[in-house]
Amino acid sequence: MMLFEKKSPYKQLLNLFLLSSFVLRIVLLFHPITTTSFSWAEIIKIFLTGFLTDFFVFITASSLIWLYLLFLSESKYTKPWGYIIFGGFLSLLIYVACFNTILNEYGGVLPEIGIGFVALKTTFFGLMLFLPKYRKHIRIALFSIAIFIITLIIIQNSISEFFFWNEFGVRYNFIAVDYLVYTNEVIKNIMESYPIIPLFIGVGIITAFFTYKIVKKSMPFLEKLPSFQEKIKSTVGYIALFALATFLVPVLAKQETSTNVFTNELQANGLYRFFLAFRNSELDYNKFYKTLPDNEAFTLLNQQLEIESNATSTQIIKGRTTEIKKNVVLITIESLSADFMKMYGNELNVTPFLDSLATKSTVFSNLYAVGNRTIRGLEAVTLCLPPSPGESIVKRKDNKNKFSTGSVFKEKGYSVKYLYGGDAYFDNMEDFFGGNGYDIVDKKTFKPEEITFDNVWGVCDEDMAKKAIQTMNAEAKTGKPFFNHWMTVSNHRPFTYPAGKIDIPNDAKSREGGVKYTDYALKQFFKMAQKQAWYNHTVFVIIADHCASSAGKTELPMDKYRIPAMIFEPGKEASINPILMSQIDIMPTLLGRLGFNYKSKFYGQDVYHPSYKPRAFIATYQDLGFIRNNILTILSPKQKVKQFDLSLQPSKLPVAFQLYYDEKPKNTIDPTLVNQTIGFYQTTATLLKNKRYQKK
Template identity: 25%
Template sequence: MAYHYTKALELPSYYWALSAWHGVRMDISFAGYLLVLPTLLMAFTFKRFNWYKSFIHSYSLLTTFIIALLVCVDLELFRAWGFRIDATSLHYLQSPREAWASMSSAPVGFILSIGLFLFGISYWLLTRIAARTLPQLRPLSPIISLLFFIIAAAAWIIPIRGGLQLAPMNQSTVYFSEESFANYAAVNVPWNYSSSLIHQTYNKDNPFRYLPDSTARQKTRALYDDQVPQLTLVDSGRINVIVLIWESFTAKIVGTLGGLPGITPQFDQLAQEGILFTNIYASGDRSDKGMVSILSGYPAQPTRSIIKIPTKTLHLPSLPKNFKQQGYSTAFYYGGETEFANMKSYFLQQKFDNIVDIHAFNKSDMNSKWGAHDHVVLNRFLSDLDHAPQPFFNTLFTLSSHEPFEVPVPTVIAGTSQEKLFLNALHYTDRSIGDFVAAAKTKPWWKNTLLVIIADHGHPMPATEAGKPSQFHIPMLWLGGALKNTGLRINTLASQTDLASTLLHQLGKSSHDFEWSNDIFDSHRQNFAYFAFNNGFGWVRPQGYLIHDNIGGNIIGKEGNINPAELENGKAYLQTSFGDYLSR
């Protein structure tokens, strides 16, 4: 903050303290990593410990030098890159001459002076501490040493993962503000660099390169159309928007879509009152992928998840950011930990004014693992909407239909198998949403509101025939007083990513920034759906589908009259979308 004082002065002064306070957990986490090796080696000092003194001095020298180097280099690279140093810097090792040339305008002498000072003062302090403590070591019996080894090794897990919460340490743990610089200041540099190395965010090699890049891009862009459809099903004006994201809401359990009857009676009834989209596919197989697909219209990656890398999500378009720019208030509600899968950093970047999560609810309203039950969060959401500045764009994410499927109501779907518990949890969430909609209809803001209910992803249960895309088939329903037409069924084949463009066009807004989103009502659109799973992808067209295994390079599922050219289209889409991910 001192080095980039001009940016620091743009923040309220109390943000300086907040950045330090929120960053402490990541500092402690990395300190835990550093202390693992010395702690474990201490278990072998029961006979002799003079060697351990030498090790501590060498270890302190090496780690202090590396950390001081990272910190001082980060100071200037942040000015050029706009984010904290990560393993992307390894690319410069391939061209050291260009790297040195790029540093010509940097105050190299001043930076090196800072690095030497940090290294000198830190190493001096460590050696002073070692000089006072290491002489106190005494030989221990092998049994006590082994016991110490076990206890110490287990104890470091807690600070390393950042505490006892469900989500382990990630950038979201220290992000706390819409101000990017305040969040970046809270990040621990060596932790960030190590995390980047582990997750290989520096790697720009596309493993899904099937065609020349220009050919793949041409085939992919041919699937999109920029025309704005004339069909308008939503009232004009500044309409309130609610996006309700339903955990694991697979079409396989929706009776009105041909799924199991009796699991979602409330949704089946509401489908008669709104606009039901019957042929929508999730872009990915996890919540973190679905969140970005829904809010940013961005396709999922097979082996990565863009939401876990804040430097990549920072420049993604998003619905909350778009509505915020147009004067809407924005909020995100979730009964669990928003730090999970690094979601909170993404929500802050996308300009949600208010984030309500597990910390806003009483422990008595929690299940044993994830957080507050769905009806509790929906009731809080309903109450807050009465006081929300209008127009608003608010999002709510349910959680009760996630494993372990714990619900605070009597069992309706009998049975103790995982599938029965899953169905029972979905039935509970269905009732909670039905109660929410019934209450919302009595509110004055309902007549000017559009409610979108959509799943974050599908689910393997109930079990279906392997090699079919039904696991990714999800419902989407539009409700609210802002609808001009009700009782409609839209059977167009589309993707979860298409919500962004469709919604914005219905409200008379531009979707130019959402290049991976295709308006469902565009009569000129190419009807397709792409979905990614762990190292594989599915490609769905009106005439059929295919599912490709990226590891074996073979088709593991196929149905309908789908020609070989469609496999090339699917590969081109994967190559281009993953290339876009790598380039961000």
């Protein structure tokens, strides 16, 4: 078969892809984030199944390479075919340059890209047609450029997978799909986070080396291009192999069945994982997950919440105290894992202010984030319902007019705002919060003189703190109480911040520096707030959006979802509440503290209410977890169910602040907990799908 002959560039590119995938697996196997050990059987499975998967993924992903090589031909330049083809290219160029095409309908830079591509194709075809003496040299030059681009894609993909693993501890997933949408922010983040110039030089040298080797080995192929009959045989062979690959790649993916998540991730192919994440951006719960009859699912929900009527989550909430309309400031802190704080055992002193504030607050020491992305945290504290599989509600088209914390406060006469130091367009926050009645204060509202420092994610947290104080002062003058939700940005890669603020250099680009600077900025915010007339009539809720990392040995490692949360109210005594709870409970608990009476659709509950039954929700974009009675139940696509017994690892810390659990697979599944898990997640999906989670 032509494509797999030794001289074939297709064979050389296949070898490069397999080599880069093999090296990448070895690197990831020994990466510090891969916190587990492997048996010899697991290692053999990782590399053997991984090799087969890589081979067949390349077959399916390289169809354009195959077509390119297929159309390398000498005969197409003979008369009259060469002139006919050139005339066709010329006509196409005139058409895309002078007339309205489908590219113009899409707008943006697509028309220019289309014109440029057709112009280059026409020019080079014309040169090879009319300058036959130089045809060989032009072909080699164009071939070398094509091989360089393909080689660069292969090398760059391996580098990208490494950095993605470095950030998340997994192969490409749903987050990688998001990165394609927000390319500008992602590229700027990479530019500011890593030594780009040495990295680009290194990638360029490696790419140039392999390009040279491939072009050199392919010279016999170029000097004697395959005949028409050889191409027909090759085409039949490739189509058969392509069909086999489309069948075998999913079959091989089903072999990722180890209880060790790292084994499954290393065995997988990143490109195929990306394809799956792209295709499954929205997962239909009833299609992919274990279900119950709807009436049974809502009956189970009714047992957990005091539901007003069936097939709904509506409840009548009566306040525990006399209703108090204090101002409320909700601060969600970017990537603040519990283990950054002193009370959870951290000895680096990176959160001195928050550590101090905790001693004056109600601390919820056993609270879990619902997910591992900012938009999941925002969804949790705004809509107060369990996470949904696939894309966050924040990113969905049907994300407006939901029952939310903002709608409750608005009903009580509050002004409601979302404050964000970056551009709220990112991650669809502007559309979500604006569509749910929030006024938005983001980077676009800043005057140039109000910005002392910014990076790709927005203005530094100090600048946002000053803007927040200005905003709240203006709101206080209206005589209306206010609810302001501030999302911080500085504790995010590249971890850059103003110089001279903390004892970690601003160019260190370390996670600890990002944490400590955000802590410093919060201290400045509270210093300014204490001087304002509204301060003593305000309640502050401080909670993380998610942890700094979600990688672990199991699908849902407990310590990677534990986040700090506290409610600070000037003049109130401090306390510690160790009850198991979820991120979706923090705002209903705050509303209970204010004594609010309201008609609720929240799944989140006031944890001080006598009817509250301790539980927590943790999830990825596809694995849905439910914690209760020291058992973690996980629902996964294809109707899979797992359960783990949770046992605390030995620690010198008080039980309320111990983070680390051993997660041991249960031999016998507890059906009651499985059904309760289904009840929560299935009814959530049903209400959202049928638009029954809208505000009144």
